Amino acid sequence: MSNAKKKNLLIEVILFAVAAIWIIPVLSTVQISLKNGGIQNYQDVFATKINEVMILPKMILNSVIVTGGTILIVMVSATLAAYAFSKQVFRGKHFFFVLLLSCYAIPMLSTLIPNSLLMKSLGLRGSYISMIFLLATANIPLAILIFKGNFDGISKTYIEAAAIDGSTDLKTFLFIILPMSKPAVVNVLVVLFIQVWNDFQIPLVFSTSPEKYTLTLAPTFFGLTQNRLDLPHLYASIVIIAIPVIAFYMFMQDKIVEGMSLGGLKE
Incomplete structure (x- = not known):
């Protein structure tokens, strides 16, 4: 050989x-x-009800609402902010960018108590808004960093040519910069979906009733039966949690490759 x-x-x-x-x-x-009950374990998990409401489908719906709302807020705010930091000129740009990134260094765990008191005083604790707002603010700095790095690699000549043609900054951003930033958009979408969908701390602290639980809290709900550990149902709920993440990544895999092949055009 x-x-x-x-x-x-x-x-x-x-x-x-x-x-x-x-x-x-x-x-x-x-x-x-699948131990003991086999596929029946999954059926039991899906059939569990609280106040005549099937709790697992409700958890899935809650996760979709929280994840979708968070991604929408982060994508809109992060792309606009990153474009301003990358291509616009204003006083204190570097200072505010460093200040924004420093917020990413603050552990989310250290802010749970003050955020909980804030949301309680606003009457938002236990609502979708509180979870979406906190998850969005926690993920915006990283998204801005990724988008800014991509926007920095796009030639200014495209922006100058668009300005000569009478395009506004918003139109230039929407119809020139964003289409050329497909790799960054796809990558941020994947990272955001995985981080927000799998987040455990925020839903645990800010969902005050099982009706507001997200899917990541399913193991804590289904893991105990009559005050004893129920491993089959616990692991069945874990498998159910993992399926959407795997499916989303498989769906986006081709998009990632396609986006990377397009790439950002550099000077």
């Missing part, structure tokens, strides 16, 4: 081992979720 074939074989073995490290826990989770 030649050295090249030995090297390729070694690489394949390493990749297989790494893949096994990730796949084995997934298979174990599915196996435990």
